[in-house]
Amino acid sequence: MNPFIPKYMADVVIVDRRIDEEIENNLKKLGLKIIKTIKCNEVHESISYHPDIVIHPLNHNTLVIAPNVFDYYKEELKGTGIKLIKGEKYLGCKYPDDIAYNVGRLSRIAIHNFKYTDNVLKFYLKKENIEFINVKQGYSKCSLAVVGEDSAITSDYPMYKRLTDLGYKILLVNPGNIILKDQNYGFIGGTNGSLYNKKSIISGTLNEHPNKTEIFNFFLDNRVELIFLSQKTLLDIGTIITLNYH
Numbered sequence: 001m002n003p004f005i006p007k008y009m010a011d012v013v014i015v016d017r018r019i020d021e022e023i024e025n026n027l028k029k030l031g032l033k034i035i036k037t038i039k040c041n042e043v044h045e046s047i048s049y050h051p052d053i054v055i056h057p058l059n060h061n062t063l064v065i066a067p068n069v070f071d072y073y074k075e076e077l078k079g080t081g082i083k084l085i086k087g088e089k090y091l092g093c094k095y096p097d098d099i100a101y102n103v104g105r106l107s108r109i110a111i112h113n114f115k116y117t118d119n120v121l122k123f124y125l126k127k128e129n130i131e132f133i134n135v136k137q138g139y140s141k142c143s144l145a146v147v148g149e150d151s152a153i154t155s156d157y158p159m160y161k162r163l164t165d166l167g168y169k170i171l172l173v174n175p176g177n178i179i180l181k182d183q184n185y186g187f188i189g190g191t192n193g194s195l196y197n198k199k200s201i202i203s204g205t206l207n208e209h210p211n212k213t214e215i216f217n218f219f220l221d222n223r224v225e226l227i228f229l230s231q232k233t234l235l236d237i238g239t240i241i242t243l244n245y246h
Contacts (some may be wrong), residue, residue, distance in 0.1 A: 002105055003057035004146040005194040010242035012080065013193070014073075016049045019237060023203065026229045030195065032242070038072040042091050043098045046182040050190065050238020052141045054091065056101045056121055059128060061246045064121045066091050066101055081246030089118040096138050104140035104159075104189070105130075106168055107149045111159065113138045133166070135159050141239055142187035146194060147171075148222045153188050153215060171218045173211040178234045186236020193240025201227045201242075204234040 001007070013027055017036040027034055037049045047053050054066040055073070062083040065073050070086045077084060089100040100118040103125075104111035110125050111133045125132070137143050137156050145153040151169035154160050160172040173188060180186030192202045200219060205228055206212035219226045 001060065002107055002146060002149045003059050004105055004239070004241070005149065005197050006242050006244045007060050008196060008244050009199075010195045011245045012243045014051045014055065014241040014243070016051065016237040018049050020230070020232075022232070023229045023237075026227075027201075030201070030227070035073075035076050037238075038069050040066065040068050040091060042068055043093055044182075046180055047098065047238060050142075050236075051241045052102055052190065052239035053098060054101060055241060056103050056141075057105075057241060057243070058085070058121070058124050060244065062124075064101065064118070064124060066118075080243075082243060085120065085124065087118040088120045099138035099140075102139050102141045104144035104152075106144075106146070106152060106163070109133050109166070111135055111144065111163070112140045133162060135162060139187060142189045142236070144189045145192045146189075147200065147219060147224055148197065151218075151222045153218060155188055169222070171211075171214060173209070173215060177209045178236050180236040186234075188234075190236035190238045191234050193242050195227070195242060198223060199225045199227060201229055201240055202234070203237050203240070204228065204230045204232045206234065208233050 012033040014035045039048045054069050056064045064085045066087050096116040109131045114134050143156045153171045155173050155175040160170050163170045176185040178186040194200050
């Protein structure tokens with residue numbers, strides 16, 4: 001099972017603290033309890049509030065969290081029944097010191113540059129019998145927008161080729177046309193999250209993306225309803241992590 005897709009309709013969402021009022025209001029309308037991220041001071045400002053930089057959902061009720069911000073989430077998620085595991089690697093500002101938890105996932109595989117993955121996370125992934133697919137792309141989750149258990153969108157060609165060769169349904173799109181402050185552009189994987197396996201949420205409109213038709217049709221082909229949280233341009237907010245209470 002893909003840990004980025006809740007088993008049931010999501011109850012809680014972990015999202016970049018910097019989201020605007022429109023996105024926040026639309027998340028509330030979906031009945032989600034919103035947990036806003038805390039700044040991870042040690043990484044670059046542009047990704048310092050991104051959930052997928054500091055958190056990896058190991059499975060549907062367990063999160064591995066960077067020690068930089070662990071205490072904050074321990075307090076925020078108290079009483080939810082979600083298990084938290086403190087990672088070993090303290091994140092730093094420069095690549096590859098900021099990628100230890102940014103691991104992509106599809107059904108029974110984890111995708112990352114495993115030379116730089118947190119050791120605690122690797123230990124627990126192995127314990128879950130997850131197969132490791134090693135790629136050069138360190139921002140693997142940022143680069144992978146999860147659509148279904150075995151389907152995703154990416155602008156990273158080597159990841160697209162590797163995952164397609166393994167039999168996964170992957171849509172390759174052009175890089176860019178996604179806003180990430182202080183960077184040339186953001187990643188497609190940082191724009192979306194799943195409410196459950198037939199509903200996905202995305203940070204903005206596809207209107208300015210050159211692959212807007214292909215992206216929309218890819219969700220349709222996978223029988224996933226796409227809900228737009230904003231009428232503004234797509235924004236990389238570091239994956240919208242959705243969870244169920246337990």
